[in-house]
Amino acid sequence: MDYSPLSEADIQKMLKTIGIQDIDELFKDIPENIRNPILNIGEGLSELETMQFLQHLARKNHVFNAFFSGGGCYHHFIPPVVNEITRRNEFYTSYTPYQAEISQGFLQAIYEYQTSICNLTAMDASNASVYDGATAVAESLIMAKNRTRKSDFIVLQPINPYYREVLDTYGYANEFNLIYSDLTTLSEKLYSDTIAGVVIQNPNFFGELLDIESIIETIRNISKKVLVIYLSIEASSLGILRRPGTLGVDIVCGDVQSLGLPINFGGPSTGYIATTKKLMRKLPGRIVGKTKEIHGDKEGYVLTLQAREQHIKREKALSNICSNEALCMLAVQVFLSALGYSGLRQMAELNIKNLHYLMKKIENLSNLSILSRTPVYNEFLVECEKGKFSKLKEKCISNHICPPLLLTERIIGLIKEGTTLEIDDNKEYILICNTETNEIGYIDDFLQILKEVMG
Known part of the structure; x- marks a missing residue:
């Protein structure tokens, strides 16, 4: 849109209308000593000086040749076509169009x-x-609560602890309760009339692949009204696992960072929610539908089922999410279009091949035990002597390798609640990830570092 600056006459007319003498009066409630603070940002720089300054900052970054960190953010191959399309001017925005x-x-x-x-x-x-x-x-979970009119949810552990913290925050604000459990106590917790749904992360936080069909059968045998919410944080796993909808789940949700989005220091990413026709009208955010012209047969696209607080009364809105990650979403779509189903499956198979190569080598190392139950996908949990991780991290970084993730006391506390998980205070717990992007040579380098550190 065009920008038309205000003339002095325009400004004086507006000031007179609201009954003040000058613009400074608009800020009279702000103490004078903080109205115009002196910012210690130095003198302005020329374009050349700015580029040199930024290059100097960039040289401080560690450039890794291999990545063994995971825990919800994964390093995968991204075809060049993804950036080629998403950087086009007509697409280069993070917003959904407001004028459809x-x-x-x-x-x-x-x-x-x-x-x-x-x-x-x-x-x-x-x-x-x-x-x-x-x-x-x-x-x-809000969808399930709105559908069932119940407010208790069973969350199968171990769920990603960072996701758990967001669930706790949402639960407090939206008045739903979270009951953490493992498979050993799931059945007994289902015998309650207040359970709205069960959240199952697959693969779970330890990279373990669950027998979803068996879990759903357990749930349905006790209650057919409880909704099953399938959480897939590592979306590339969908290329090789049975599709959740064929197993009878009610909602599938998660993150698609693995499908065309770089790590970028942890973000941005984008989340997805897919559901059945019965729950379709409970979906939050924006939904695009395809239609035809009123007078003619040309196809067109519209925003539909808009139950967002931006479009209707706030108290009737399904969610306060009023936007979507459009640019990230576009990258995911280009990635899926480029690889296709067979390409995604091949990528998943390479993940498994690389992971199992690493696991078999680690099984032969002393002072390091694999705790994740097989089968696993993309990552697994190991146990080692306390104090070893700091040395491992130091040697990895010095060799241009992104180290794995240490489970801190806070993380362990979050994933332990509601489970029979036994933790040894004299041990450290490390989550190791290995995707298709790590070459065998770099995997062997990482293994050599493990040998040197673990003894």
């Missing part, structure tokens, strides 16, 4: 993304994405 009638191209991209998510999960409907995987599962 003049934004048909972007709306079509969103519609195709929704279709891809439905195909990937075998569900009936998907939204235009939400902020990230943590908000996706939290919003899914």
